[in-house]
Amino acid sequence: MGQQSSAPKITQQDKAIFQLKQQRDKIKQYQTKLNYIVIKQTNLARKAITNGQPDRAKFYLQSKKRQESVINKTYEQLTNLEKLIDTIEFKLIEKDVIYGLKQGNEILNKLNNEMKIEKIDKILDDLEDNKIKVNEVSEALGSGHNLNRAEEDEVDAEFNKLNEEINGVSESKLPEFNQLNEEINGVPESKLPEAPKDKIMPEIPTNEIQEPTKEEEASKEEHKNEPIAI
Amino acid sequence: MSKSFEFPKIHSFPPFYTKQPNQTILNQQLESWMNIVLTYCEFYKITSLSIDGIPKFKSTTEENNALPPIFSNDEIKRNCNSEFKHLILQHLIHQHKAEFINQKKPELGIYIYWRSLVGWSDLLYQYVDKTGQRGAILTIYELTQPDDSEGYIPQELKNLDTEFLIKIIKEVLVKQGKAQLLINEDNEIGGVKIV
Known part of the structure; x- marks a missing residue:
């Protein structure tokens, strides 16, 4: 691993985005888990009804409802995270644009000086x-x-x-x-x-x-x- | 999956399951076995096998027991013994069509290269390039576990074994200077920047 001199550099911003994206991934994973539970609860409720256990079925459905509201909350958090990621990425592009403008300006100045x-x-x-x-x-x-x-x-x-x-x-x-x-x-x-x-x-x-x-x-x-x- | 893998005729030939004493014939036998393993794994998108030839990781969703076994044929009541299985897998490794997942722990199984690592890395690189994500930080999770909002991960890369994906990135793209891996707080490889 010593010959990685040409490897792309990881900047502080990259690290920040990486952190945010990891959070996002975790939320997504959490959602997958909740979705699995919801499906499981629905199936259990269905089974309980066919077995003539309405109370139990209700319990499962309540539990399912709770999970679903949690899922909705996680979606909000997810949106926040994704917004933040987008903003950072856009700011980085703006930074590049400004840098480009600065460079262009310098060169133009130089050229103008040469053409006195x-x-x-x-x-x-x-x-x-x-x-x-x-x-x-x-x-x-x-x-x-x-x-x-x-x-x-x-x-x-x-x-x-x-x-x-x-x-x-x-x-x-x-x-x-x-x-x-x-x-x-x-x-x-x-x-x-x-x-x-x-x-x-x-x-x-x-x-x-x-x-x-x-x-x-x-x-x-x-x-x-x-x-x-x- | 509606269609299951069709084994070649030789798979129903009883002596095929026993190690042949004649070296020339044995070589042919191993070659045939290698081709079966490779086409089988490609068909089911299996990227690694256990040391006994049981699919370890595949990007399709069928259960393992839904797949026809590679090294046995119930119709003719034949199966390879583990010694011969290992010989076949060893042959794949010699032909660079397979590799131990961990050189020090062969019991962890082997990667099967029905597509070369370079071929895999090309797929990945093309995807990142085409979608304008070069230079962006990508998590390993988002590269393999795409949800519908995320979009257009090529079918071939979907649900790929993360270990395998990391291996592809590490052994090809990083060596080419095209990628840099990021370590998460658990000290695991969690992300990559591909340029």
Whole structure:
């Protein structure tokens, strides 16, 4: 019995309810006993009448009546006990509810503290800083890697030519073309299916795109003050 | 009960009542006896037998003498002697289909497990769970002696031997950490909290 560490705990309230329920059980047992006596008395009375012993029969019936009134009294006591048990159990539930409310309130407070406006502003500020840095880096890198505008145009022209040769149509449906085209002109071709945005600008951190619009505006304002902040 | 238990044919076979000398046949004989005891006990909801094979506790209300005896057959005037009875009961114990009520006092009789303790505990747990009584204090009395106001104790659990019920709780639910027993002022197990 040593490994009962995980066993459910018995609280003081549990013990109290246990006591009450035991009392209730005892009353019920008592009632069973009385009921048995009542049945026995009735049978005896019946027997006495058939044997022509009216006095004896009456005695049994009186005794039976007494038992029955006792039974009724025990029912009252039983009701009292059960009421008490119910009340305690309900109070315990109320206690749980209050505890739950308290917990919920604490968590809400904590969350509200975490979401102070100044904190959010600072985060957005930092984000803006980082974005600029990323842009700078990608620009620096981009100039080395990417083709310049004239070169891109040439690629375009060559692609169109080839395409026409092969398909007989100048319309291009290749996603690469679409991407390039968009990168250069900044406008997606209306005929083409929507290009996934993250593929277009891989260098830009995704959080920029996910920013809620309201905060974005706020951050733009912050952005103006930036040099001062730094 | 309107219908009484129907014994299999072998129960009317005279040599069945005598311990067979051949080990192989004896094993088969014991196996058949075990099945008879188990189906018989399940039929009459007997959870324990005396050491002489007389029902000790059952959840049905018939008198013991209304039940046909297990280890004898009046029609063919045969009955097992007590030595053979004990051998049969011993076989049940070996097969984990029975257990001494008290290991130190075998004369108190044996529990018969036509349903395993785990099976019993599942029944009990499901009942407590379904009726929203998990975490509530339940007395052993209210678990076995329900009156009509109390309601829906499954038929299987009604009038169950309290000792047996306590054993189920103790050996399965308490070990699983699902139950805690409460001791009453007479130092007896009187209640349980099942979570």
